[in-house]
Amino acid sequence: MATTLITGASSGIGKELACQFAAGGDDLVLVARSEDKLNELAEQIRNKREVAATVLSGDLSTVQGVDQVCSQLLQRGIKVDTLVNNAGIGALGKFAELSIERQTDMLMLNVVALTRLTRALLPGMIQRGRGGVLNVGSIAAYQAGPNMSVYYASKAYVLSFTEGLREELAGSGLHVTCLEPGPTESSFGEDSGMGKLDMFSSSTMSAAAVAKAGYEGYRANSDVVIPGWKNRLMVTSTGFLPRFATRKLVGKLQGV
Ligand SMILES: NC(=O)c1ccc[n+]([C@@H]2O[C@H](COP(=O)([O-])OP(=O)(O)OC[C@H]3O[C@@H](n4cnc5c(N)ncnc54)[C@H](OP(=O)(O)O)[C@@H]3O)[C@@H](O)[C@H]2O)c1
Numbered sequence: 001m002a003t004t005l006i007t008g009a010s011s012g013i014g015k016e017l018a019c020q021f022a023a024g025g026d027d028l029v030l031v032a033r034s035e036d037k038l039n040e041l042a043e044q045i046r047n048k049r050e051v052a053a054t055v056l057s058g059d060l061s062t063v064q065g066v067d068q069v070c071s072q073l074l075q076r077g078i079k080v081d082t083l084v085n086n087a088g089i090g091a092l093g094k095f096a097e098l099s100i101e102r103q104t105d106m107l108m109l110n111v112v113a114l115t116r117l118t119r120a121l122l123p124g125m126i127q128r129g130r131g132g133v134l135n136v137g138s139i140a141a142y143q144a145g146p147n148m149s150v151y152y153a154s155k156a157y158v159l160s161f162t163e164g165l166r167e168e169l170a171g172s173g174l175h176v177t178c179l180e181p182g183p184t185e186s187s188f189g190e191d192s193g194m195g196k197l198d199m200f201s202s203s204t205m206s207a208a209a210v211a212k213a214g215y216e217g218y219r220a221n222s223d224v225v226i227p228g229w230k231n232r233l234m235v236t237s238t239g240f241l242p243r244f245a246t247r248k249l250v251g252k253l254q255g256v
Contacts, residue, residue: 001025001026001027001051002025002026002027002081002082002130002131003026003027003028003029003078003079003080003081003082004021004026004027004028004029004080004081004082004083004084005028005029005031005073005080005082005083005084005117005121006018006021006028006029006030006031006084006086007031007032007060007084007085007086007087007113007114007117008031008032008086008087008088008136009028009030009031009032009038009041009086010030010032010033010034010037010038010041011032011034011037011186011187012184012185012186012187012188012207013086013136013181013184013186013207013210013211013214014032014084014086014087014136015041015207016207016208016210016211016212017084017086017134017211017214017215018030018041018045018053019045019208019211020211020212020214020215021082021084021215022045022048022049022051022053023049024215024219025049025050025051026051026081026082027051027052027053027054028042028045028051028052028053028054029053029054029056029073029078029080030042030053030054030055030056031056031057031058031060031069031087032057032087033057033058033059034057035055035057038055038057039055041053042054042055054076054078056069056072056073058072060087060108060109060113060117061105061108061109061113062108063108063112063116065113066112066113066116066117066120067116069117070116070117070120070121073121079124079128080121080124080125080131081125081128081130081131081132082131082132082133082134082175082218083117083118083121083122083125083131083132083133083134084133084134084135084136085113085114085117085118085133085134085135085136085158086134086136087109087113088106088109088110088136088138088154088188089105089106089109089110089188089191089192090106090148090151090188090191090192090193090194091103091106091148091150091151091192091193092147092148092192092193092194092197092254092255093147093148093193094147094256095149095150098150103150106150106151106154107150107154110151110154110155110157110158111154111157111158114135114158114161115161118133118165125174126169126172126174129172129173129174130173130174131174131175132169132174132175132176132177132218132221133162133165133174133175133176133177134175134177134178134179134214134218135158135161135162135177135178135179136158136178136179136181136214137155137158137159137162137178137179137180138151138155138158138180138181138182139180139181139182139226139231139234139235140152140155140156141155141156141158141159141180142156142159142235142238142239142246143238143243143246143247143250144243144246144247144250145247145250145251145254146247146250146251146254146256147251147254147255147256148192148194148254151192152250158178159178159180159224162176162177162178162224163178163223163224166223175218175219175221176221176223177214177217177218177221177222177223177224177225178223178224178225179210179213179214179217179218179225179227180224180225180226180227180231180235181205181210181214181226181227181231182203182205182226182227182228182230182231182234183199183200183201183203183204183205184204184205184206184207184210185204185205185206185207186207189201189204197253197254197255198253199253199254203230205227205228205231209227209228210227210228213225213227213228214227
């Protein structure tokens with residue numbers, strides 16, 4: 001039996017990814033701050049599937065929070081085969097106007113927690129020769145995002161890190177995949193402020209469809225999964241335009 005740890009499993013894409021991995025027969029470790037929501041999900045999954053579901057609540061925007069999750073895994077003797085780094089936040093607004101606290105939390109969660117968890121769990125996966133890492137990035141990774149500069153930069157890190165890691169692990173038997181969603185129905189739209197933008201609200205996908213594409217892509221060891229033809233078209237066309245043009249376009253769409 002394999003074990004999958006999913007961060008940000010209390011809602012949205014992470015919750016749906018948990019359902020996908022449970023349907024595939026994996027035991028789960030569910031991580032987020034909202035312990036009540038995680039317990040509810042764990043119970044639903046245990047009732048429906050023959051898998052174990054462990055809840056580890058913690059704040060991954062602090063180094064201590066990440067390290068506590070890792071020490072809980074050690075204490076409970078849980079060996080993680082697949083790490084799904086999904087937890088992430090965004091914030092719409094100009095860099096100089098958004099609070100530095102929010103933007104630091106974003107970097108801690110989207111970048112530092114993802115990196116520390118991967119560093120903590122990867123050696124065991126390499127030793128056992130199985131499992132891998134599914135990182136949740138965004139189509140924001142492919143260009144700069146004026147009025148949301150830190151978020152876009154954090155997702156560029158996720159893509160670059162995942163691709164580098166994939167090459168380092170080639171031939172190891174491990175899977176390394178980056179899931180790059182476009183606008184998706186979840187709490188993210190409201191929480192980040194992006195939900196009020198036409199470019200977001202006019203083309204959302206369901207979190208379940210995004211998670212299914214990510215799960216299947218990870219199982220197939222795809223390098224990058226971009227769910228939805230509109231999102232794939234956008235990323236492909238971005239590749240044909242000079243960077244100054246794509247950042248101007250995104251800036252206009254994001255109210256700069
Ligand atoms: N929705 C979109 O349009 C979209 C598009 C592209 C990429 N993405 C990416 O998809 C991922 C999942 O987002 P989502 O759309 O599913 O949004 P969501 O519904 O808001 O889920 C975010 C998850 O992250 C957890 N989280 C937030 N802060 C945390 C913290 N400090 N410590 C631990 N967990 C924390 C939340 O749980 P708690 O609040 O319980 O901690 C929640 O489970 C993110 O990385 C996001 O950047 C989303």
